[in-house]
Structures are given as structure tokens and as C-alpha cells.
Amino acid sequence: MLGKMAASVAEHGEDAFRTVFRFYKRRNPPPDFSQVIDFSKTVENERVFATELDHGSLSEEDACRAGLRPVKDWRAFSLQGYPGFIFISNPFLLGSQQYWVKQCLKTYPQKPNVCNLDMHMSPTETENIWEKSIDGIRKKGKREPRSLLEKLRWVTLGYHYNWDTKTYSADHYSPFPVDLHSLSQKVAAACGFPGFKAEAGILNYYRSDSSLGIHVDESELDHTWPLLSFSFGQTAVFLLGGTKRQDPPTAMFMRSGDIMVMSGSSRLLYHAVPCIIPAPASDPLPPCLGQHLGKEAGSDGLIKDVSEVEWEVCSKYLLTSRVNMTVRQVLGLGQTFPTALPRLGAVAESSGYHEESGQNAKKRKSESGYEEDS
Numbered sequence: 001m002l003g004k005m006a007a008s009v010a011e012h013g014e015d016a017f018r019t020v021f022r023f024y025k026r027r028n029p030p031p032d033f034s035q036v037i038d039f040s041k042t043v044e045n046e047r048v049f050a051t052e053l054d055h056g057s058l059s060e061e062d063a064c065r066a067g068l069r070p071v072k073d074w075r076a077f078s079l080q081g082y083p084g085f086i087f088i089s090n091p092f093l094l095g096s097q098q099y100w101v102k103q104c105l106k107t108y109p110q111k112p113n114v115c116n117l118d119m120h121m122s123p124t125e126t127e128n129i130w131e132k133s134i135d136g137i138r139k140k141g142k143r144e145p146r147s148l149l150e151k152l153r154w155v156t157l158g159y160h161y162n163w164d165t166k167t168y169s170a171d172h173y174s175p176f177p178v179d180l181h182s183l184s185q186k187v188a189a190a191c192g193f194p195g196f197k198a199e200a201g202i203l204n205y206y207r208s209d210s211s212l213g214i215h216v217d218e219s220e221l222d223h224t225w226p227l228l229s230f231s232f233g234q235t236a237v238f239l240l241g242g243t244k245r246q247d248p249p250t251a252m253f254m255r256s257g258d259i260m261v262m263s264g265s266s267r268l269l270y271h272a273v274p275c276i277i278p279a280p281a282s283d284p285l286p287p288c289l290g291q292h293l294g295k296e297a298g299s300d301g302l303i304k305d306v307s308e309v310e311w312e313v314c315s316k317y318l319l320t321s322r323v324n325m326t327v328r329q330v331l332g333l334g335q336t337f338p339t340a341l342p343r344l345g346a347v348a349e350s351s352g353y354h355e356e357s358g359q360n361a362k363k364r365k366s367e368s369g370y371e372e373d374s
């Protein structure tokens with residue numbers, strides 16, 4: 001397969017990342033996924049290493065309160081050639097993923113958070129997206145118009161990412177959700193980053209035909225803190241490339257409950273999501289999502305049980321969707337946003353932006369959040 005891809009690079013003058021992206025984006029015939037790393041099955045091989053996390057960073061009780069298994073039981077991996085990249089294969093306790101899915105669909109799209117629908121709809125129209133969508137989703141028939149929830153593509157939290165200027169600013173901010181901050185802080189601490197502050201979040205909502213173009217997340221002013229990524233629902237192929245946009249990527253499945261940490265020299269690597277993989281008819285939802293929360297996690301913890309009615313809507317939505325939350329610390333210790341805009345050249349230097357930010361800045365449209373790379 002790699003040979004064929006190399007030939008395609010030569011034929012079309014296309015770079016290696018784009019060739020691999022298009023390979024996995026293809027629908028008919030479906031691509032061969034045999035080269036995609038599957039951390040849910042992999043123990044260790046020449047590309048994948050089990051990695052020890054900091055067991056002492058998080059007590060079993062605190063992990064449980066956030067819906068996580070004890071850190072000693074997490075299956076965490078690193079990848080040959082990608083120092084600072086950590087893949088944690090679904091560390092969530094049975095039942096707790098439902099809570100985060102419900103937050104992404106019902107709570108986080110609420111005002112004052114910002115979403116793609118705000119770009120062309122009035123604030124009253126984009127209020128109560130959940131309430132306006134649930135009837136449509138529950139009685140979903142082929143001719144039903146798409147609900148607002150099904151049109152949702154992204155939500156921003158905390159410092160709201162500006163897709164046009166590719167910046168965050170002090171004056172476009174709303175309080176970061178306490179529950180997601182706590183989850184992020186715990187995961188970051190286990191990965192060796194105690195004191196992580198969740199300051200900005202981008203939630204991406206993928207339908208079965210969605211993809212996310214090749215980009216690097218460099219708008220945060222401090223890159224010494226990791227970028228955390230949480231996935232729920234349908235499985236995606238994630239491509240992790242290099243420091244140059246053209247560098248050939250490594251493909252891996254990202255399944256429901258999986259967490260990815262990009263830190264150190266992997267913090268500024270190009271990456272993309274070329275496709276969402278259709279679920280087998282026999283198992284339309286990953287089994288780990290079907291469980292209700294046990295009493296012990298829900299009672300005093302951060303996360304609460306999801307009602308049957310709420311889960312009916314969430315699970316219907318997830319039959320054809322994937323939700324991803326990325327959490328970022330924007331500012332370093334004691335750092336503030338620059339008060340006046342410096343000259344363009346000075347921005348690139350002073351904030352340590354990636355050298356290719358000029359031509360190859362994150363390619364996404366403010367309305368859709370997605371860039372089709374075809």
C-alpha cells in the first residue's frame with residue numbers, strides 16, 4: 001500500500017500527507033485499513049510502546065469522581081518517532097462516557113458558548129439547540145428536515161477561537177466548564193503535566209461523511225502545555241504527521257473514550273481526520289457507550305447520571321456521528337494577551353509560531369469548521 005502511495009506522489013506531484021489523507025477519505029471502494037494502528041487491540045510492536053503514566057498524580061477516588069478508571073489500569077501508549085505523543089485507550093469507567101456525550105450535545109452548545117450556527121443565525125434562533133432538536137432526532141425519518149443539532153459542526157469554550165484571525169483574545173471569553181476543566185486537569189496530571197489549566201476548548205461534531213483538514217494547532221500563546229483530545233461515538237481515522245505539512249503521517253483509529261495527548265515535540269505536529277468509519281450493522285454503537293453509570297461514580301462525583309430520555313436522543317445522534325473535544329491551555333504562567341497588535345512578522349517571532357504558519361495556517365472555514373482536502 002505504501003508503495004502505491006509513493007507512486008501516487010510521483011504521478012500527481014501530490015505531497016505524502018495529502019495522498020494518505022485522500023486514501024482514507026475514499027468511500028468507494030472503501031480503503032484498506034490494515035495499516036491503521038489499533039490501540040484497542042495492540043499490545044506493543046515495532047511502532048507502538050506501552051508507556052507508564054504518573055500513578056501517584058491522581059487518587060483512585062479522584063479518578064472515579066471524574067468517571068475514570070484508576071491510572072494504574074490505563075492502557076497508555078507512545079509512538080516510535082513521536083516523543084510527547086500519548087494515546088490512552090479508553091480509560092473511562094463503564095457508563096461515564098454518556099455524561100460527556102450529553103454535555104457536548106445538550107450543555108456545551110448553550111450560550112454564552114459559541115457555535116458555527118451563530119455565524120448565520122440570530123442568538124434567539126441558536127438558543128436551546130437541544131430542546132429544538134430532540135423531537136426531530138427521536139422520530140427521525142428519511143424526510144425529516146435536519147435538526148439544529150445535526151447541523152452543529154463546532155462549539156468553542158473558554159477563550160473562543162476566532163476561525164478567521166486564527167487567534168484567541170482576552171475580550172472574547174466565557175467561563176470554561178468546571179467539569180471539563182477538572183477532567184482535563186486530571187488527565188494532564190497523569191501524563192506529567194500537573195497544574196494544567198483548561199482555558200480554551202474546541203468541540204468538533206462529525207457526521208459520517210465529515211473530515212477535518214490537515215492543520216497544526218499553534219494559536220495558543222504557550223506551547224509547553226499539552227493539547228488534550230477526547231473522542232466519543234463513531235470511530236475515526238486520525239493522521240499524525242510531522243513538523244512540515246507534507247511529511248507522511250501515521251494512521252491510527254480513534255475510538256469512543258480514547259484520549260490523545262500532544263505534548264513536547266509532538267505538540268505542533270500536523271494532523272487531520274480523513275474519515276469516520278461506518279459502524280457495522282451488528283454493533284451500531286460502541287458497546288462501551290451503552291452502559292449506565294454505576295451508583296458509586298455518580299453519587300458524589302463530578303459526573304451525573306444521564307436520564308433515559310436524554311440518552312435516547314444522544315445515542316440516536318451518535319449512530320451516525322462522532323464528537324471530539326480538544327482542550328488547550330492558551331497562556332503560559334503569568335502570560336497575558338498582547339494589548340496592541342504587533343507587526344505581523346513580530347507575532348510569528350514572539351509567540352513561537354510554527355515557521356509555516358503564513359501559508360499553511362490551520363485550514364478551516366469559520367462557518368463549517370471543516371476543510372475538505374479533496
Ligand SMILES: O=C(O)CCC(=O)C(=O)O
Nearest residue numbers: 202204217229273324326
Ligand atoms: O477530531 C479530532 O480528533 C481532531 C480535532 C482537532 O484536531 C482539533 O480540534 O484541532
Ligand SMILES: [Fe+2]
Nearest residue numbers: 215216217271
Ligand atoms: Fe487539531
